[in-house]
Amino acid sequence: xxxxxxxxxxRLAGLGMSVPEVATPVAAYVPAMQQGELVFTxxxxxxxxxxxxxxxxxxxxxxxxxxxxxxxxLAGLCALNAIAAVKSVVGDLDRVTRVVKVVGFVASxxxxxxQPGVVNGASELxxxxxGDAGVHARSAVGVAVLPMDTPVEVEITVAVRD
Numbered sequence: 001x002x003x004x005x006x007x008x009x010x011r012l013a014g015l016g017m018s019v020p021e022v023a024t025p026v027a028a029y030v031p032a033m034q035q036g037e038l039v040f041t042x043x044x045x046x047x048x049x050x051x052x053x054x055x056x057x058x059x060x061x062x063x064x065x066x067x068x069x070x071x072x073x074l075a076g077l078c079a080l081n082a083i084a085a086v087k088s089v090v091g092d093l094d095r096v097t098r099v100v101k102v103v104g105f106v107a108s109x110x111x112x113x114x115q116p117g118v119v120n121g122a123s124e125l126x127x128x129x130x131g132d133a134g135v136h137a138r139s140a141v142g143v144a145v146l147p148m149d150t151p152v153e154v155e156i157t158v159a160v161r162d
Contacts, residue, residue, distance in 0.1 A: 008083070008093035008129050015128060022088040023047045023081050026147060031085035037160055038100065041085040043153040045146075046077035053077075055149040058118060059109025066151040068114050075104055075121030078154035082122075083129060090160050099126050099136040101157040107150065108142035115140040122154045 009019055022031050023044060032041045046053060054074060059065035066074075079102075087093050104119030106112075119140035127134040136156075146153050 006092055006094040008096065011131070012080075012083075012129050017080060019084050019087055019093070020048075020081065022084045024050070032082075032089045034089050034160070039086050039089050039096075039158050039160055041082045041155050041157070043103075043105065043147075043155045044078045044081040044085060045148065045150045045153055046074040047081060048077065052148060052150055054151055056151060057107050057109045057112075057145075058114075058151050059112040060114075062109070065109055065112075068112075068118055071106065071118045071151050072121035074150075075106075075118055075152045075154055076125040078104075078152055079122035079125040079129075079156070082154055082156045083126075086156070086158055093129075095160045095162075096130060096158045097133055097161050098159040099130055099134045099156060100159055102126065102136050102138040103155050104138070104140045105143050105146055105153045106140065107144070107146045107152070112142065115142045118152060119154070121152075122156075126156070 058071040106115040
């Protein structure tokens, strides 16, 4: 008999989501690491079953750009993968007492300035998953390019209890 799902996983299930398997690193790093009461994730890409659903730069007004609304959805997928990375270290997501910091990187067309709106996709998912403990500090950074030409990458830091 398996353990009952954590409250975090139950909230995600209510959104039609489940915690995926932790994404396999694409270089020389680990998905997450705990130091004391903090767990730091590596930057997480919006993988679904090992594939990126979109590539390219985020912007408006050109066919070859990733629409900001789609990029926001992808940022939520990054956050879901970050949750999986945290779970791989702590086991029970109910041990998370606070999402401390979120850093979102958006591969941006030079004229695009809506990075905060894109990274809201991650922030909103973390809030829905962790409730009041999901309120966090954050940075939303526009960059020229990201690994594998992904439009967005998210890393999180969480505090956990023993």
